[in-house]
Amino acid sequence: MATKRKEMRNIILEVSYSDAVMSSAMTIDGSDAPPLASDAVTTVPGVAIDPDFGAVELPTMIEPFEEDVPREFSPFDLNLGASIDEDHQHSTFLVRAQCGDAELEKLVKSCANGGQVQGVYADPEIQVCDFDPNLDDEGPASAAPPRICPGSPPLGTDRHVAARIGVPWLRRRRMNGAGTYMAIVDTGINLAHLRSRGRNPILDVSRSWMARPGDVAGRLPVGHGTMVAYDTMIAAPRATLLDIALLRSTRSGGSVMAGLLSDAIRAYVHLYRIIRGPHRPGAPRSLVVNNSWGMFHESWDFPRNHPGRYMDNNRHPFNRIVGVLSHAGADILFAAGNCGRECPDGRCRGATRSGIYGANSHPQALSVAGVDVLKRRVGYSTSGPGRLMFMKPDLCGYTHFRGSGVYAADGGTSAACPVVAGVVGALRSRFPYNPADYRTSPAAIRNLLTRTAEDRGNVGFDFDYGWGIINGRRLALLRSLSVMQASDEAATSIDEVADVEALLDNIEGLEEVPETQDDTWAASDAVAPATVLEDQVETVQAEAPWSEPEETTETVPRKGAATTKERKSRKRTAAHA
Amino acid sequence: MDRVLITLHGRIVEPTVEEIMEEYDVQPDQIDLEYGVQMIDPAAGDYVILVDEDVALRIGRDQVGASGPYADVRIEPFGPPES
Numbered sequence: 001m002a003t004k005r006k007e008m009r010n011i012i013l014e015v016s017y018s019d020a021v022m023s024s025a026m027t028i029d030g031s032d033a034p035p036l037a038s039d040a041v042t043t044v045p046g047v048a049i050d051p052d053f054g055a056v057e058l059p060t061m062i063e064p065f066e067e068d069v070p071r072e073f074s075p076f077d078l079n080l081g082a083s084i085d086e087d088h089q090h091s092t093f094l095v096r097a098q099c100g101d102a103e104l105e106k107l108v109k110s111c112a113n114g115g116q117v118q119g120v121y122a123d124p125e126i127q128v129c130d131f132d133p134n135l136d137d138e139g140p141a142s143a144a145p146p147r148i149c150p151g152s153p154p155l156g157t158d159r160h161v162a163a164r165i166g167v168p169w170l171r172r173r174r175m176n177g178a179g180t181y182m183a184i185v186d187t188g189i190n191l192a193h194l195r196s197r198g199r200n201p202i203l204d205v206s207r208s209w210m211a212r213p214g215d216v217a218g219r220l221p222v223g224h225g226t227m228v229a230y231d232t233m234i235a236a237p238r239a240t241l242l243d244i245a246l247l248r249s250t251r252s253g254g255s256v257m258a259g260l261l262s263d264a265i266r267a268y269v270h271l272y273r274i275i276r277g278p279h280r281p282g283a284p285r286s287l288v289v290n291n292s293w294g295m296f297h298e299s300w301d302f303p304r305n306h307p308g309r310y311m312d313n314n315r316h317p318f319n320r321i322v323g324v325l326s327h328a329g330a331d332i333l334f335a336a337g338n339c340g341r342e343c344p345d346g347r348c349r350g351a352t353r354s355g356i357y358g359a360n361s362h363p364q365a366l367s368v369a370g371v372d373v374l375k376r377r378v379g380y381s382t383s384g385p386g387r388l389m390f391m392k393p394d395l396c397g398y399t400h401f402r403g404s405g406v407y408a409a410d411g412g413t414s415a416a417c418p419v420v421a422g423v424v425g426a427l428r429s430r431f432p433y434n435p436a437d438y439r440t441s442p443a444a445i446r447n448l449l450t451r452t453a454e455d456r457g458n459v460g461f462d463f464d465y466g467w468g469i470i471n472g473r474r475l476a477l478l479r480s481l482s483v484m485q486a487s488d489e490a491a492t493s494i495d496e497v498a499d500v501e502a503l504l505d506n507i508e509g510l511e512e513v514p515e516t517q518d519d520t521w522a523a524s525d526a527v528a529p530a531t532v533l534e535d536q537v538e539t540v541q542a543e544a545p546w547s548e549p550e551e552t553t554e555t556v557p558r559k560g561a562a563t564t565k566e567r568k569s570r571k572r573t574a575a576h577a
Numbered sequence: 578m579d580r581v582l583i584t585l586h587g588r589i590v591e592p593t594v595e596e597i598m599e600e601y602d603v604q605p606d607q608i609d610l611e612y613g614v615q616m617i618d619p620a621a622g623d624y625v626i627l628v629d630e631d632v633a634l635r636i637g638r639d640q641v642g643a644s645g646p647y648a649d650v651r652i653e654p655f656g657p658p659e660s
Contacts (some may be wrong), residue, residue: 072589150658187654224654249652260629262649263580269615293654301648308581308647317584317625321617338658345658358650380658411657429625 008048008098013107014040014058014119017089018216025093028159040118041095046103053096060085060092082544091119108474148378149343149436154402156373161398161419162234164373166473170235170426173476177236177425179432180286181207181274182229183330184418186293187257188220188245189229197405199233201241206245209270211263217243222406224257225413228292230404231418240284244271247293259293261310261318263570265473268321275328286428287330290421292414294337294346294360301357311357312387319359319388326364329433331442333421334360335413336369336393345412354385356393361386366424366446369466370399370416375456378462381413384463393466394421394446423472424449448475580609582649583633587622590658601640607632635660 001354015021020040042051067104070410085091090249099107107120118487145155162168181204188210208217220226229241247259267433275287294302295311302309305556310316314323320493326332339348339355348355361367361384378400384394397416401410409415424445452475453468589596593626594613597603616624625647628636633646 072599075629148660224656227656247652258651260651262580262609262625264652265615265617266612272619292656293652295650295652300651306648307635308645310648313647315644317582317617318624319586324618324620335655338655342631343658347653359621409657412655414655414657417655430611475618516637 009548010123012121012123013095013097013117014092015116021055021093022219025057044103044106047097047099051499055093055095058092060090076530113290115225120527130562143226144324148372148400156401157405158234160400164398165423167235169473169476175430177239178429179284180239180425180428181242181284182232182239182425183242183244183289184225184245185246185291186225186228187223187247188225189218190222190226194227195224203241207274210245212248214320215245227404227406227410231415232422233412234438235422239425265318268325272325275330286433288421289332290418291334292417294307296356297349316386316449322359322362323364327440330490331424331445332365333417335417336367337382338380338412340380355382356386361388363389367392367393368417368420369396370413372400373398394450395466396469420470423470427475580627581630581633581646582625584623585646601636640644653659
């Protein structure tokens with residue numbers, strides 16, 4: 001008959017001072033610890049002391065107050081500076097041991113009898129604290145997909161993103177980018193690809209700019225710039241694209257498109273001429289500039305403390321011209337970067353602290369971090385603070401979704417930035433830049449975007465999400481850019497937006513948002529993992545029935561829904577009653 | 578030799594590269610002629626050129642209103658991140 005094996009528990013014993021224990025103790029003054037003698041601790045039979053562990057001194061604390069004054073622990077207590085009693089005889093010592101359940105019971109009893117053993121504690125197994133991708137920022141979420149990292153499959157589609165940022169609401173206000181230049185400062189745009197993906201882009205070839213002679217605007221290889229252009233069109237399909245093909249050199253031995261800041265200066269001089277140059281009647285007046293690029297590592301720059309450094313120097317010529325272009329009326333957006341602490345891009349070389357470099361943290365530009373369609377920060381999105389301006393990033397856009405078809409996922413903060421740029425373009429089609437009206441200045445628009453953002457992370461600003469996630473729906477509800485028009489009953493100020501959202505159901509005409517077969521979330525839209533995503537975005541569907549971008553905002557009453565006229569009539573009847 | 582940026586203050590209004598070379602004693606092989614002169618702040622009259630580092634150091638040290646050299650940093654897309 002097989003003998004039942006006795007289960008041994010790992011325990012820690014707290015024992016009082018003895019010369020034998022002291023001789024093998026790891027003391028607070030750093031003396032060496034020889035192996036613990038087997039008879040050093042008087043304990044119950046059957047308890048196996050681990051001689052290799054030695055003993056660890058646990059010094060007693062000297063209370064700064066009289067002992068007869070009762071004092072409860074408080075984390076806000078400023079008098080916690082109790083000092084350590086350096087007399088070893090006043091210390092207790094921790095030793096490691098193993099025993100069975102029966103011995104454990106006896107040990108506990110011996111503690112109460114005042115033996116050498118003063119305490120018995122569990123010694124549970126511990127492990128390396130690996131990153132748990134199932135933990136999102138709000139705690140365990142086992143049902144949620146893992147945190148997005150480099151190489152993750154796409155989560156959701158551009159349709160989910162459109163719903164998240166409030167495109168249906170923007171459409172109803174005719175906020176679609178019309179009358180706005182959208183400069184894509186990138187690797188170049190391929191119009192044929194955009195058309196093949198159902199977009200109908202408008203490109204101003206004459207105002208586009210090529211860093212490399214011989215390149216033709218709109219006909220560059222399908223790549224990063226095409227993805228960026230596609231993503232601006234989620235919210236601003238009617239914006240006039242400017243193809244500013246800056247990143248057209250290829251690193252030796254690699255395939256990544258790259259460029260130099262000196263070329264970026266030339267591109268910005270070109271944009272300055274556009275915004276300050278003569279305008280044809282009917283030509284766009286507003287200019288949104290998307291920059292989904294930057295430097296990945298400090299080593300790319302001059303050494304620390306060099307006066308000509310770029311990353312933390314607002315006197316650098318590129319940082320200066322960013323300020324000049326913003327002052328001239330351009331809305332400038334920069335991606336925050338892909339050096340997030342959880343899973344940074346390999347080019348970051350592990351440097352993830354204060355990684356928003358140079359113009360990507362410019363005070364006169366919007367710095368855009370990335371979240372997935374479940375509103376969780378993606379693990380590679382760089383956190384602040386910024387190097388030029390401390391409080392960066394400013395806000396978040398959605399990323400890592402299936403969209404342009406250029407890559408498996410429109411990913412990186414490269415995609416988050418144009419999603420936000422599209423919303424800015426849409427906003428500009430309703431509130432175009434007017435040099436005579438400070439309320440339309442880029443600074444005012446930045447304030448508007450951050451104040452209407454959906455707060456995430458810590459309340460208010462934090463270095464992961466900035467002021468929150470871009471929210472086009474709140475912007476669409478604005479009827480004025482001015483909080484000074486409170487006397488105008490029709491005006492909805494920024495501060496009133498939250499209240500208005502709570503009253504959405506009572507806004508006339510809201511029920512008339514079209515709801516067709518296309519409005520439902522197709523299972524194929526949710527790429528991976530589909531079932532989970534469907535659950536998570538169910539609320540989005542309820543919030544924002546999707547309609548394909550249309551030039552007109554004609555609406556069709558939902559079957560069975562009351563028309564505006566009918567509801568007004570009912571209200572009047574109710575009032576009379 | 579890597580070229581660097583240097584900012585100059587407008588002693589000449591909208592200068593050409595040739596005027597810059599004469600004004601600051603720069604040889605053709607020391608300056609990026611194709612890059613030319615880029616006006617970065619028209620209101621302040623400041624512009625930028627791309628030159629050899631030793632030239633930038635000399636101009637930055639000797640010429641009033643000049644500042645630099647400044648880094649001409651490599652930049653790359655923040656596209657789909659690499660593992």
